[in-house]
Amino acid sequence: MSTKHLIYMPLGGAGEIGMNAYVYGYGQPGKERYILVDCGVTFPDMDGSPGVDLIFPDVSWLAERADRLDAIFITHAHEDHVGAIGHLWSQLKAPVYCRAFTAIHAQRKMEEQGQDPANVKVVEPWPATHKVGGFEVGFLPISHSIPESSALVIDTPEGRVIHTGDFKLDYSPVVGEAFDPKLYAEVAKDGVLALVCDSTNVFSGHPGRSEATVGPEITKLISSQKGMVVATTFASNVARVKTLAEAGVAAGRSVCLLGRAMRRMIEASVEAGVLSDFPSTVTVEDAREIPREALMLIVTGSQGERRAASAQLARGKYLGLSMADGDTFLFSSKVIPGNERGVIRIINAYSEMGVDVVDDNNGMYHVSGHANRPDLLELQNIVNPQIVVPMHGEHRHLREHTKLAQNAGRMSVLAPNGTCVALSGNTPKVVEYVETGRTYLDGSVQIGALDGVVRDRIRMALNGHAIVTLIIDENDEPLGEPWVEIMGLPETGRSGAPLVDVLEADLAQAVARADDRVLIDDDKLDELLKRTTRQSANDEIGRKPEVTVVVSRLS
């Protein structure tokens, strides 16, 4: 096969909500020139990735072909689209294209990781376009919850592709450009080969509501409260932060932003000139002097994050401010699945303080930034693509979105991470499956998700850890008896004696009985000490710990 083809392949984002990274390629098979769309992160959790700081898509497939990567495009400034650029850029080394506001974030992320921010190119939106390799790409404004969110118009020799990025159909989005159906119809009028489309809300059956519907309800809520009102949302949801601040001011309160991420996001938006009419806020110092019935705080920590302002306030004083009986706390947000425990912990802590907690109230105080099921169909109808390729979603979202498109009479292809789809021709075709995965940022180190490091942490958390040391003298005889330290194990078990004493006694016996051939052989000795420790612990405490053996030979 030497015919040139157009391929699409997700490296991240098509198997999870988060860590978006989509490759497009054009050329002869094996010689394609590539572009990458988005380079995001996802967040670790205690269940599956304890101790990990951030999660990136494993881009090694693309890194091995970096000489054929012509550009990286970032659709918008949310962490799951731009958050990995600084960390992964040294493997990819291609120019990064974004609109001005997104570029502020991308450049900062480059700088923070010691990369040259000049690699980030600021570009104008559609109708401006940018030729890279076999592609010509334009940033087509689309409504979401952060300024300058854009779909990409990707023109290829095979036809036009529209890659939505994250979006909703919002005609009054509070920040950023409103969705303009005429613009999309115009762009699509000569035919669209493929719509590569956000799947996040495919299970939400009702049409999405505009950000503009939220403010009046929140104003009403705040006006009826007697104490301090504290509201939280995602720091990066610039639209909502503005909605909240305006609602606070409309209710006659001074507004104070708490939490570094939120202040930084708003400052960046103001500096970039995309948020010129944000209400004036007061400093924390001033807030302390304002009567609580005249004060509103907007804080980070909508997902119950332990270090965010919401959690700090739930534990007591934060920057001299504290919640009290009669105050109100508003979650202007949804809980991301998996974060429920952290959020509920905060709600109960506030309950103990006598604070009334208000949630999104079935959408009255929160709307999503993503297109719902009917909105996805509406966009399909406007753009009328030959093929719908669902992206940004777990497998269940992608599958449902595929069925939705097919039931509407369109071709659609289910392409989870690593699926290489040829979009050329009359039907999309899977041409290859590529190994993909996750890279963990662990402290300052990048490790593979399957390297075993995190697996060992989980094992220690589930089983505890016993450390056995033994000294073997110059004659290959034990010098003294094995010594045991434990961590994460009960101090006593069935017998009532200290666990370490029980383990040491059993180990001493095992060593005393051991054959010379075992004592001279590190592997056999290691195996004997491990097995004995595990059996002894199991008898005593009903649990087989992880065991580390250190044999020191004096020779």
Place this chain on the structure above:
Amino acid sequence: MSTKHLIYMPLGGAGEIGMNAYVYGYGQPGKERYILVDCGVTFPDMDGSPGVDLIFPDVSWLAERADRLDAIFITHAHEDHVGAIGHLWSQLKAPVYCRAFTAIHAQRKMEEQGQDPANVKVVEPWPATHKVGGFEVGFLPISHSIPESSALVIDTPEGRVIHTGDFKLDYSPVVGEAFDPKLYAEVAKDGVLALVCDSTNVFSGHPGRSEATVGPEITKLISSQKGMVVATTFASNVARVKTLAEAGVAAGRSVCLLGRAMRRMIEASVEAGVLSDFPSTVTVEDAREIPREALMLIVTGSQGERRAASAQLARGKYLGLSMADGDTFLFSSKVIPGNERGVIRIINAYSEMGVDVVDDNNGMYHVSGHANRPDLLELQNIVNPQIVVPMHGEHRHLREHTKLAQNAGRMSVLAPNGTCVALSGNTPKVVEYVETGRTYLDGSVQIGALDGVVRDRIRMALNGHAIVTLIIDENDEPLGEPWVEIMGLPETGRSGAPLVDVLEADLAQAVARADDRVLIDDDKLDELLKRTTRQSANDEIGRKPEVTVVVSRLS
């Protein structure tokens, strides 16, 4: 104060949904005679209690006064009400009263923990009553989701208390006795001092629906499916298992129960004669031979538990059965907050197999076993208590339930775990706060939640673990250099050299430079080695691990 008083004090269940344990006492302060209502468990999670097997309320307060404990009453056979009885009975040593079906479970739990099941007394329901200490207690049938669920009528010299246990107002509950408002009105007609009431669903604003409404909808769903149908619910939700089985049969399918807990619960119910009309089921062996369009499995694992049947099927074959493209999986259940990740993992695995997953569909295929907000008010109106004492809920539930009762014009008292409330007199009064907490079953050992064992596990999971060993000879000189083993840490960091080499080099330097006064002092040497390891690791991998130091002295 030598006047006798009536007290109520939760040891568990009033601060969480789970591990119910409520003490009632009557007598002179400090000399009360006690009864305990329920003795349940709650379940661990990776976030807060990794490696733990089960969680009990810490009953040490009551155990110290066990000579004044006259009886334990179990309201029904759910784990969060009966699950801890075998584990905690040796501390309490009082007769256990339950109705026949509950007794089957209580007796088995006693036997499993080596306690004499004869301590479990089978009693008849109301109007039978049982005199214990200053109390006279009767089991008043109430509707829930398991047979023989009962409220307790607790007569005291201060008046009558009704303790609801778990309940809903279901006039056609599929299993167990229907709620009988006339019976409750009759019991309450001479006045009720206090209604101690389940708070689980206080945030659900609409009236609860009967279990009987679920079956027809599920039958319709099953009838319209072409492939195998697999449904899951809590194994202990006997009512739902029956509803599902009847729906399967009504849809013309053979029904097979998968999962030990579910089979055992149904068998126990049938044996006890409380489930005489359960549809006949087929064995797993037979199920393998039945065409999938004629088969329905009812399986354990509604919360995504890794070892349950639902998760096993999601991973592939289970007992010779497997899911396939075109099959349907129904969650006839709600996800308990905190279990979302496990459930979503299964849904995505099924999605990859081409299985359609159906959730409760806004209550169409699932109703709760607990009374909703309007139902709580309805019960208050029927019983007309002087005081409402919310129990079984997190703090937020208890607080909301207290407000609900107060807004309805009743006295109510917010009494989280450890709050001792005197119910005598004209107003309830908090007379004491007692230290309460959690006991972990960890392997075969009971440990306190604050013993530090689990904290150490969490630290190892978040930070990794480095083990440093050093031998000091008879002259207090290092024999060789420090040796490092790591677990749960990256193998290489910034320098590219193996992490253990970097740590060992830095440790060797630190030891070489160390003063004699450090080398002869175990504490100082330990501190030096720990500090050096943490600093060195932080430089190399950006993370300060947990460190265990083992110094062996040849003296």
